[in-house]
Amino acid sequence: MEHFYTIQGEGFHQGRAAYFVRLGGCDVGCTWCDVKDSWSFDAHPLLATEAIVAAVKNAKATMAVITGGEPLLHDLNPLTAALRENGIETNIETSGSAPLTGTWDWICLSPKKFKQPRAEILPKANELKVIVYNKTDFAWGEQFAAQVAPHCKLYLQPEWSKADAMTPLIVDYIKQNPQWELSLQLHKYINVP
Ligand SMILES: C[S@@+](CC[C@H](N)C(=O)[O-])C[C@H]1O[C@@H](n2cnc3c(N)ncnc32)[C@H](O)[C@@H]1O
Numbered sequence: 099m100e101h102f103y104t105i106q107g108e109g110f111h112q113g114r115a116a117y118f119v120r121l122g123g124c125d126v127g128c129t130w131c132d133v134k135d136s137w138s139f140d141a142h143p144l145l146a147t148e149a150i151v152a153a154v155k156n157a158k159a160t161m162a163v164i165t166g167g168e169p170l171l172h173d174l175n176p177l178t179a180a181l182r183e184n185g186i187e188t189n190i191e192t193s194g195s196a197p198l199t200g201t202w203d204w205i206c207l208s209p210k211k212f213k214q215p216r217a218e219i220l221p222k223a224n225e226l227k228v229i230v231y232n233k234t235d236f237a238w239g240e241q242f243a244a245q246v247a248p249h250c251k252l253y254l255q256p257e258w259s260k261a262d263a264m265t266p267l268i269v270d271y272i273k274q275n276p277q278w279e280l281s282l283q284l285h286k287y288i289n290v291p
Pocket residue numbers: 124130131132133165166167168169191192193194207208227229255256257258259283
């Protein structure tokens with residue numbers, strides 16, 4: 099759908115330079131999705147793997163973030179292999195609702211009520227990022243925290259339109275449950291992509 103060089107705005111790698119590759123197509127249907135333009139499979143031009151790798155290298159980026167849409171609706175083995183052959187770190191942003199492909203340095207799993215993650219991705223996640231849209235999402239997120247690996251980082255991120263109401267609840271929750279950390283969508287505050 100689009101590719102751009104910016105800083106990672108969310109989660110563990112927040113603040114690091116990152117080349118984003120946003121792949122078209124998603125069948126999850128989150129009501130609050132902030133990139134609904136990505137949902138169509140047909141509306142976006144196809145780009146060769148080599149062209150994507152060249153763009154990342156040309157930008158002098160050392161880390162690529164593959165996102166979407168739901169990137170796991172594509173076979174990500176060729177793209178991640180080519181990126182790694184060129185010494186580029188491979189990170190993914192995924193709902194985990196489709197089978198895992200690709201070779202990853204970092205897997206950010208953001209589970210969704212609208213189409214739940216597949217069981218096999220949970221122990222492989224490096225980061226669990228739960229979006230908090232209402233107060234029931236804390237208990238909902240804990241079921242996934244119980245299934246990830248011990249080293250997996252745990253983040254609570256306010257849904258953007260509810261951030262004013264949810265952020266204070268998240269702060270209170272983290273004070274009582276300090277295994278969780280706050281993730282804010284930094285890029286939206288500083289107006290970068
Ligand atoms: C647009 S999604 C694309 C990747 C994948 N489909 C997923 O949902 O993880 C990228 C990240 O943005 C988060 N996100 C999407 N809409 C959001 C919103 N309105 N507020 C906060 N986070 C949001 C998702 O949970 C995910 O972590």
